[in-house]
Amino acid sequence: MSLAGLCRRGWAWAPALLLALLALWSYYAYVVELCLVTLTNSLEKVAYLTVFHVIFVLFVWAYWKSTFTPPQQPDKKFHMSYADKERYENEERPEGQRQILAEMARKLPVSTRTGSGAIRFCDRCQLIKPDRCHHCSICAMCVLKMDHHCPWVNNCIGFSNYKFFLLFLAYTLLYCMFIAATVFKYFLKYWTGELSGGRSKFHVLFLLIVSVMFFVTLTFLFGYHCWLVSQNRSTLEAFSAPVFPNGPDKNGFNLGVGKNIRQVFGEKKRLWFFPVVSSQGDGHFFPMRTLSEARNPLLANEEQWEEDDGVDDNHHDYHHSPSLSVEIDT
Ligand SMILES: [Zn+2]
Ligand SMILES: [Zn+2]
Numbered sequence: 001m002s003l004a005g006l007c008r009r010g011w012a013w014a015p016a017l018l019l020a021l022l023a024l025w026s027y028y029a030y031v032v033e034l035c036l037v038t039l040t041n042s043l044e045k046v047a048y049l050t051v052f053h054v055i056f057v058l059f060v061w062a063y064w065k066s067t068f069t070p071p072q073q074p075d076k077k078f079h080m081s082y083a084d085k086e087r088y089e090n091e092e093r094p095e096g097q098r099q100i101l102a103e104m105a106r107k108l109p110v111s112t113r114t115g116s117g118a119i120r121f122c123d124r125c126q127l128i129k130p131d132r133c134h135h136c137s138i139c140a141m142c143v144l145k146m147d148h149h150c151p152w153v154n155n156c157i158g159f160s161n162y163k164f165f166l167l168f169l170a171y172t173l174l175y176c177m178f179i180a181a182t183v184f185k186y187f188l189k190y191w192t193g194e195l196s197g198g199r200s201k202f203h204v205l206f207l208l209i210v211s212v213m214f215f216v217t218l219t220f221l222f223g224y225h226c227w228l229v230s231q232n233r234s235t236l237e238a239f240s241a242p243v244f245p246n247g248p249d250k251n252g253f254n255l256g257v258g259k260n261i262r263q264v265f266g267e268k269k270r271l272w273f274f275p276v277v278s279s280q281g282d283g284h285f286f287p288m289r290t291l292s293e294a295r296n297p298l299l300a301n302e303e304q305w306e307e308d309d310g311v312d313d314n315h316h317d318y319h320h321s322p323s324l325s326v327e328i329d330t
Contacts, residue, residue, distance in 0.1 A: 012138075016067060016154045023063070026207065027056060030179060033203040038186055038195065048182055058274075059175045062168035063153070065275040069164060071136070071143040071156035072283055078108060079127045104128055109285040112242045112252075130284040132159075132253070134236055144283035147234045159283030163264055164275040166229065169222040176215040183207045232260040232286075244288075253286050 030052060039045045080088060088100050098118070105119045105128050112131045114120055120129040125142045129135075134146040136156050145159035157165045187208045189195040228238060232253045241250035254260065263286070265271070266278030 012151070012154050015151045019063075019152055022210070023060070026175075026179065026210070029203040029207050030183075033200045034183060034186060034207070037200045038197065038204065051178065052182075055171065055175050055178055059168070059171040062164055062171050062275040065164040066150075066157070066161050066168045067153040067155055069155070069161040071139055071141070071146070071158045072160040074125075074127055074130050074133055074142055074144060075282075075284060078130055078284070079125070080104070085126060101128065111244055111288060113245060115243055115248075117243075117245070131286055132234060132237070132242065133284075145234060145286070146236060148236065159279065163266075163277075163279055166222075166225055166264070167273070167275050169218055169225060173215060173218050173222055176211040176218070179207055179211040180215060183211070229264055230257045230260055232263065249289075252288055254289050255287060 031049065035045050035049050035052075039048065084100060084104060088097055091097050091100060101119045101121055108128055108130070110119070110128060110131055112120060112129075120133075121127070122129055122135050122142050124135060124140070127142060129142060130144060132145040133142050135142045136146060136149050138149045139156045143156045143158040145162070147157040147162055147165070149156050150165070153165070153168075155161065183204055186195065186204050190197070190201045190204060195201075228235065231251070232255060233250065237250065237253075241248040242252050243249075244252055255263070263280045266280060268278060271278040
């Protein structure tokens with residue numbers, strides 16, 4: 001890798017490093033300066049330290065998993081085989097290339113299309129994009145159910161770590177809320193002169209300012225993501241609705257709030273609150289709200305929809321589709 005590339009990669013870690021340093025400082029300021037130096041009541045000390053450590057462990061765990069869980073790439077069967085690639089490259093006519101893609105897509109559970117109704121194909125990764133998958137130019141790869149690329153964790157948030165990211169937001173909020181609530185009393189005592197102490201006063205003051213600041217900002221972000229989960233939409237899909245053979249539908253994957261939550265957090269409620277893998281499915285296929293409606297000839301063009309009952313072997317016949325063309329991502 002070139003020096004410039006190396007610098008760019010190093011620089012990309014700056015926001016995440018800043019956040020980690022801030023978390024380390026907040027740990028020191030709370031445990032040492034507030035609990036060990038400022039607090040005098042030992043019962044209060046033990047209670048604060050216990051609750052603080054439980055929240056801190058959950059917060060760091062979720063942050064770690066959001067940062068270091070690699071984004072998941074589409075399965076091999078979505079990649080162009082060597083033979084297909086050779087055929088595709090030797091084929092000069094666009095219609096011929098479309099035909100090759102349509103043939104490949106017929107074996108795959110893909111339902112979403114480009115705006116022009118074409119099979120979604122990633123030119124850079126040379127693969128047919130599964131539903132809800134997008135190419136991330138920063139990660140330089142296709143990411144399953146890509147939500148967004150988050151600079152604060154220097155990672156792509158997608159199918160593999162969306163639950164971890166939500167828990168990271170939730171535990172950061174809880175962490176800030178707990179700090180602000182317990183620090184406030186001592187902040188007032190320092191402010192009114194009831195307590196004196198140069199260094200601790202400074203740390204306690206900043207603990208309150210930083211925790212309130214993060215709490216306010218993250219409340220909006222967390223609220224937005226709670227709404228997205230309830231609607232079964234990724235951030236990318238909220239900006240541009242997924243396109244189905246019948247046209248764009250922002251509620252295409254919306255199965256109702258309960259099912260939408262279980263899709264991200266899983267069936268076992270006891271796993272919901274821990275950053276461990278529990279999301280439903282494998283990230284390549286997502287049940288669709290319109291599956292049953294699409295079979296209704298009044299609502300859909302049956303010629304375009306030949307849906308099997310099986311979940312993984314949906315089969316689409318696009319022989320008659322005149323608008324099939326290759327999507328080239330820019
Ligand atoms: Zn790609
Ligand atoms: Zn990315």
